[in-house]
Amino acid sequence: VLMMAWMNRASIEETLAEGQVCYWSRSRQTYWRKGESSGHRQRLISMKLDCDGDTLLLLVDQQGPACHTNRRDCFFYEITPDRVILTSNPDSGLNAS
Numbered sequence: 001v002l003m004m005a006w007m008n009r010a011s012i013e014e015t016l017a018e019g020q021v022c023y024w025s026r027s028r029q030t031y032w033r034k035g036e037s038s039g040h041r042q043r044l045i046s047m048k049l050d051c052d053g054d055t056l057l058l059l060v061d062q063q064g065p066a067c068h069t070n071r072r073d074c075f076f077y078e079i080t081p082d083r084v085i086l087t088s089n090p091d092s093g094l095n096a097s
Contacts, residue, residue, distance in 0.1 A: 001066045002073040005032075007056060012047075019044050021060055040064035 005023040007015070011031055014022040021042035025032040035041030042060040049056060067074040070090045078085040 001060070001062045002075045003066045004074065005034075012056070015044055015058075016047065021058060034066075035063065038064065038068075040066065042066070 006026055007022075008024045011022040011024050014031070021034050021044055023032045023034065024030075033041075041063045042058075043063075045059040045061055047056055047058050065071055065073075067076070069076075071088050076086060076088045078087050
């Protein structure tokens with residue numbers, strides 16, 4: 001599952017302590033615990049830091065779709081030299097085409 005989101009120190013600490021992934025919502029200026037309203041929670045399996053120390057990679061156990069569009073992940077547009085291709089439909093659940 002591919003998804004990008006923001007975290008700050010407090011959301012990282014909560015995620016590590018609770019095992020339930022918590023992000024920082026820049027648009028809402030508040031914490032966002034993935035799946036709070038949808039039930040599509042993310043349980044932390046591992047958290048890794050890149051060589052520059054500025055990017056985290058989380059491996060999660062995703063329950064249901066990760067994207068708010070009800071797709072498996074948030075990266076469903078493929079860009080080619082001549083067009084943009086939609087690679088999955090809403091409600092396709094966990095099946096990407």
